[in-house]
Amino acid sequence: xxxxxxxxKVTFYSILPLVVGILGFFLTIxxxxxxxxxxxxxxxxxxxxxxxxxxxxxxxxLEAYGLAAPFIGSLYASTLATLIILPLSVALTFSITEILxxxxxxxxxxxxxxxxxLPTVVYGLWGAVVLAPYLRDYVMKxxxxxxxxxPIFSCRPIxxxxxxxxxxxxxxxxxxxxxxxxxxxxxxxPSKYKEGILCLGATKYEAFKLLFGxxxxxxxxxxxxxFSRALGExxxxxxxxxxxxxxxxxxxxxxxxxxxxxxxxFESAGLYMYALPTLFxxxxxxxxxxxVISYVGIKMLYAWRERVRV
Amino acid sequence: xxxxxxxxxxxRVRVRGLDVLRGVDLKVRRNTILVxxxxxxxGKSTLLRTLNRLTDFIDGINVEGxxxxxxxxxxxxxxxxxxxxxxxxxxxxxPFPHMxxxxxxxxxxxxxxxxxxxxxxxxxxxxxxxxxxxxxxxKNRLRDYPHSLSGGQRQRLCxxxxxxxxxxILLLDEPTANIDPSNTFKIEESLRELREELTIVMVTHxxxxxxxxxxxxxxxxxxxIVEEGPAKEVFMNPKNDITNKFLRGAI
Amino acid sequence: xFRSYFIRxxxxxxxxxxxxxxxxxxxIPLFSMLYMVIVEGGKVLLDAGxxxxxxxxxxxxxxxxxGVAPALLGSVLASTLAIAISGPIAFxxxxxxxxxxxxxxxxxxxxxxxxxxxxxxIIVSMFVYSTVVMRMxxxxxxxxxxxxxxxxxxxxxxxxxxxxxxxxxxxxxxAMSLGMSRFKALRYVYVGVxxxxxxxxxxxxxxKAFGETAPxxxxxxxxxxxxxxGFLQPSNALxxxxxxxxxxxxxxxxxxxWGATLLLIIIYLVLFSLARSLLKGVKL
Numbered sequence: 001x002x003x004x005x006x007x008x009k010v011t012f013y014s015i016l017p018l019v020v021g022i023l024g025f026f027l028t029i030x031x032x033x034x035x036x037x038x039x040x041x042x043x044x045x046x047x048x049x050x051x052x053x054x055x056x057x058x059x060x061x062l063e064a065y066g067l068a069a070p071f072i073g074s075l076y077a078s079t080l081a082t083l084i085i086l087p088l089s090v091a092l093t094f095s096i097t098e099i100l101x102x103x104x105x106x107x108x109x110x111x112x113x114x115x116x117x118l119p120t121v122v123y124g125l126w127g128a129v130v131l132a133p134y135l136r137d138y139v140m141k142x143x144x145x146x147x148x149x150x151p152i153f154s155c156r157p158i159x160x161x162x163x164x165x166x167x168x169x170x171x172x173x174x175x176x177x178x179x180x181x182x183x184x185x186x187x188x189x190p191s192k193y194k195e196g197i198l199c200l201g202a203t204k205y206e207a208f209k210l211l212f213g214x215x216x217x218x219x220x221x222x223x224x225x226x227f228s229r230a231l232g233e234x235x236x237x238x239x240x241x242x243x244x245x246x247x248x249x250x251x252x253x254x255x256x257x258x259x260x261x262x263x264x265x266f267e268s269a270g271l272y273m274y275a276l277p278t279l280f281x282x283x284x285x286x287x288x289x290x291x292v293i294s295y296v297g298i299k300m301l302y303a304w305r306e307r308v309r310v
Numbered sequence: 311x312x313x314x315x316x317x318x319x320x321x322r323v324r325v326r327g328l329d330v331l332r333g334v335d336l337k338v339r340r341n342t343i344l345v346x347x348x349x350x351x352x353g354k355s356t357l358l359r360t361l362n363r364l365t366d367f368i369d370g371i372n373v374e375g376x377x378x379x380x381x382x383x384x385x386x387x388x389x390x391x392x393x394x395x396x397x398x399x400x401x402x403x404x405p406f407p408h409m410x411x412x413x414x415x416x417x418x419x420x421x422x423x424x425x426x427x428x429x430x431x432x433x434x435x436x437x438x439x440x441x442x443x444x445x446x447x448x449k450n451r452l453r454d455y456p457h458s459l460s461g462g463q464r465q466r467l468c469x470x471x472x473x474x475x476x477x478x479i480l481l482l483d484e485p486t487a488n489i490d491p492s493n494t495f496k497i498e499e500s501l502r503e504l505r506e507e508l509t510i511v512m513v514t515h516x517x518x519x520x521x522x523x524x525x526x527x528x529x530x531x532x533x534x535i536v537e538e539g540p541a542k543e544v545f546m547n548p549k550n551d552i553t554n555k556f557l558r559g560a561i
Numbered sequence: 562x563f564r565s566y567f568i569r570x571x572x573x574x575x576x577x578x579x580x581x582x583x584x585x586x587x588x589i590p591l592f593s594m595l596y597m598v599i600v601e602g603g604k605v606l607l608d609a610g611x612x613x614x615x616x617x618x619x620x621x622x623x624x625x626x627x628g629v630a631p632a633l634l635g636s637v638l639a640s641t642l643a644i645a646i647s648g649p650i651a652f653x654x655x656x657x658x659x660x661x662x663x664x665x666x667x668x669x670x671x672x673x674x675x676x677x678x679x680x681x682x683i684i685v686s687m688f689v690y691s692t693v694v695m696r697m698x699x700x701x702x703x704x705x706x707x708x709x710x711x712x713x714x715x716x717x718x719x720x721x722x723x724x725x726x727x728x729x730x731x732x733x734x735x736a737m738s739l740g741m742s743r744f745k746a747l748r749y750v751y752v753g754v755x756x757x758x759x760x761x762x763x764x765x766x767x768x769k770a771f772g773e774t775a776p777x778x779x780x781x782x783x784x785x786x787x788x789x790x791g792f793l794q795p796s797n798a799l800x801x802x803x804x805x806x807x808x809x810x811x812x813x814x815x816x817x818x819w820g821a822t823l824l825l826i827i828i829y830l831v832l833f834s835l836a837r838s839l840l841k842g843v844k845l
Contacts, residue, residue: 005388005389005391006388006390007742007745008742008744010744011660012661018654019657022650022654022714029684032691032692033684087583090580091584100581110837111591114591114830117829119826120772121772121825122803122825123594128807203569204573206569229679232684233681235774235775235804263683279687283683283687287684290679290681291676291677294676294677298672299672302672362738364734364738367733390740390742392740393737393740394739395740402731404732404734406735406736409753421741422740
């Protein structure tokens with residue numbers, strides 16, 4: 001470090017403890033969650049991951065918990081959400097960057113920004129009050145009636161609170177974030193490519209398709225980040241998924257995700273011996289999943305940015 | 311005290327594996343103007359920036375050799391201290407946009423402890439702006455922001471800002487490259503006068519500018535100084551073939 | 562030749578229309594939400610008037626709507642406190658990471674802090690509950706603010722790093738070549754040059770904190786019988802009030818939730834347009 005001036009060194013070493021402290025603090029949150037989860041892992045072992053049961057009892061011997069349903073529910077809802085996010089955000093990116101006149105595109109961008117920052121509880125409320133009954137009457141019922149032989153449509157929609165509703169609201173709420181990432185990436189493509197392609201007489205759609213092809217790793221990375229967001233979202237899911245401890249692959253059924261389970265059970269969990277550790281176990285699994293996915297996504301974004309800069 | 315303000319010997323600089331300077335030797339006498347000429351990409355800017363260690367901020371740079379400035383090895387003294395005495399003016403005018411014209415010039419004077427009170431500060435600012443012949447143009451709007459100035463005025467403001475730090479050496483990286491003739495003339499005029507007070511090293515790719523201001527010139531080509539000497543000698547009768555070509559505009 | 566050109570053109574128009582159609586589909590929910598909240602919440606706000614922001618929440622069977630004073634005050638205080646805690650930390654870390662970018666600490670922090678913005682905020686809520694709330698014996702405004710601060714930190718960090726990156730290289734060189742240390746450059750040049758970005762970052766993080774529900778769920782408490790009970794006592798916040806009242810079975814609570822949602826959206830939109838108008842004025 002011969003390149004540091006003395007005063008810069010002082011600055012470096014005065015802020016360093018703070019930086020290390022923050023890193024340590026983040027690590028502490030992870031370790032603490034793991035530590036709190038330990039009793040549950042020890043007591044239930046692999047049952048925690050393969051059974052779906054929530055049975056608190058005053059007598060610890062009678063307690064039984066299994067997180068398979070909410071864990072699968074989390075993955076399921078987030079995957080569905082990501083599958084909806086992709087076409088939405090790609091279409092938005094295309095519209096904003098290439099199709100719409102600058103002013104209208106800019107206006108659309110502002111709307112997307114507004115949606116991106118809107119408190120999630122508003123989305124949740126909208127999902128519960130407007131979307132759930134609407135979906136039930138106009139989407140779920142017909143689908144069930146005519147396509148009920150397909151397993152994911154096989155169950156009868158009852159309340160509208162379901163995997164489908166939750167995924168859809170999650171998708172609507174996360175699309176702005178993914179769109180912002182995609183637009184950022186798309187604008188990073190050097191303009192010489194764009195000019196070259198348009199010079200060849202390509203139509204707008206062909207040009208976008210070609211350029212977007214260059215963006216493939218970036219799109220995957222953005223989807224991972226969107227997925228990770230959806231995975232951790234609590235408010236929206238708790239208000240729309242129906243909060244039922246039940247393993248299901250049918251999208252019309254209510255179920256739980258890990259965050260919705262935590263949100264609905266945490267307050268009373270302290271009364272039982274293993275309930276709280278089990279919620280921490282769920283939290284820990286979620287934490288690992290979402291940090292690994294975020295990490296991979298961010299690394300991929302950086303790798304792509306490095307590549308495109310040269 | 312050495313008669314030389316700057317003594318560079320066998321300076322080699324590599325940036326990410328690429329040779330930029332390949333063994334440069336250079337001496338600059340106090341209170342003279344040295345103009346380093348050379349085509350673009352010859353390593354002029356890098357050479358200039360090693361003199362006050364602005365090269366520290368270039369990623370993947372590797373500097374070898376000895377650079378002694380004002381009698382001290384630049385690699386052992388504190389770079390901030392060094393840069394307070396050896397100030398660089400960049401090619402693009404870069405006044406601080408959030409500060410008034412007055413504050414732009416006053417800041418280095420304040421930081422370097424040149425002025426202790428408001429009156430002294432005003433004097434220093436006035437002195438620096440007069441030196442670059444900007445005082446008459448801006449004295450009634452010292453509270454304005456630099457974006458109200460023309461490009462040439464901004465560059466002179468940057469020169470004044472550098473002077474207000476009261477440096478012993480002034481480094482100029484093509485200061486007139488993007489500036490109209492009348493402002494260029496004013497800057498060159500200021501430099502001739504400033505020579506009385508400090509040592510100046512200027513980089514340019516335009517031979518005629520060197521003719522107008524230089525005491526000494528050096529021609530840098532592909533990381534090596536191919537010729538140096540008193541300006542008149544070099545211009546009247548260049549010994550090196552490359553110098554000859556450069557002066558004729560063939561490189 | 563001509564035919565294939567025609568087909569390409571046709572495909573182009575079809576895809577363009579499809580993209581615009583899907584884009585419109587993606588933003589319809591916003592208008593649906595605004596419509597719903599303005600209609601439902603508007604009735605409540607008009608009905609309750611100014612007392613909606615000064616009164617205490619109703620009891621389940623009361624006939625008057627009451628107000629959301631504890632939640633409004635709690636939200637404002639907790640978000641302010643959260644940004645006061647995490648803002649300076651995030652700023653210093655962002656400064657460190659951009660200025661000493663070659664240090665391995667910076668490289669690690671950059672990725673870790675950014676990844677942390679994707680971490681489920683409910684876990685932060687659990688963490689603060691188990692460490693702070695359990696120890697203090699009560700949920701509190703303080704615990705809620707702490708929880709929000711942890712969640713807002715990575716956001717503020719992202720905004721502050723882009724503020725630092727917005728500083729043109731030429732001005733960095735100007736500062737450095739005058740012999741400023743990096744800290745002096747920060748103080749005299751960087752902050753001044755990027756102050757609008759910094760302000761926007763503060764405002765956007767504040768907005769983020771203001772709208773968060775999950776971090777407050779187990780930490781903030783649910784104060785209803787007084788407007789303010791103290792920093793170390795339970796408080797309330799608009800998002801959790803909406804969340805809890807929306808899930809409750811009582812009609813009057815639903816009404817309050819609608820009113821609170823409208824209030825939340827109004828505050829959000831005002832702060833958002835403030836942040837935008839700030840950035841619009843940025844020029845160098």
